Amino acid sequence: MERSEGxxxxxxxxxxxxxxxxxxxxxxxEAHVRVSSxxxxxxEDFAPFLxxxxxxLATRLNLKVICEVSDGLEAVRKAGELRPDLILLDIGxxxxxxxxxxRQIRKLVPESKIVFLTQESSDDVVEEAFRLGACGYVxxxxxxxxxxxxxxxxxxxKQFVGSx
Numbered sequence: 001m002e003r004s005e006g007x008x009x010x011x012x013x014x015x016x017x018x019x020x021x022x023x024x025x026x027x028x029x030e031a032h033v034r035v036s037s038x039x040x041x042x043x044e045d046f047a048p049f050l051x052x053x054x055x056x057l058a059t060r061l062n063l064k065v066i067c068e069v070s071d072g073l074e075a076v077r078k079a080g081e082l083r084p085d086l087i088l089l090d091i092g093x094x095x096x097x098x099x100x101x102x103r104q105i106r107k108l109v110p111e112s113k114i115v116f117l118t119q120e121s122s123d124d125v126v127e128e129a130f131r132l133g134a135c136g137y138v139x140x141x142x143x144x145x146x147x148x149x150x151x152x153x154x155x156x157x158k159q160f161v162g163s164x
Contacts, residue, residue, distance in 0.1 A: 040085065040087070041086070042069075043074075045070040045092075046090075057148075067084070072093040079109050088115050089102060089116055115154055126161070
């Protein structure tokens with residue numbers, strides 16, 4: 001009687017190779033995510049809305065909140081210190097409003113992209129924001145729908161203006 005040794009060695013080697021390729025793919029994806037993570041500074045003084053922003057951004061692997069601050073002066077300081085890729089900036093802030101903070105940030109860290117996330121809907125304010133070099137403008141009331149779209153659009157090098 002001939003003894004069966006189970007699956008052939010060749011079949012086992014093929015399965016092992018396939019598993020190794022899958023493992024390598026996972027590591028490559030992880031490395032790609034780490035390399036291409038967008039570092040974000042969030043500037044918002046209303047804690048529940050700040051939590052909404054951070055939890056929304058956390059749904060995307062390529063987005064990393066590196067710091068959260070609640071006033072304009074701290075935003076300028078942290079932007080200069082951390083040099084984020086993207087700054088989500090409210091306009092109505094204590095100590096220094098978002099427009100003035102953006103003006104100073106632009107001088108310190110011109111490579112950081114700024115997206116205003118605000119309640120301010122005045123055409124003059126929107127125009128001033130873009131004159132300062134903003135890449136995006138999102139109304140807080142529409143943030144649930146527009147926030148991630150704005151971030152992705154700005155990351156891709158385009159401007160985003162949400163609907164009023």
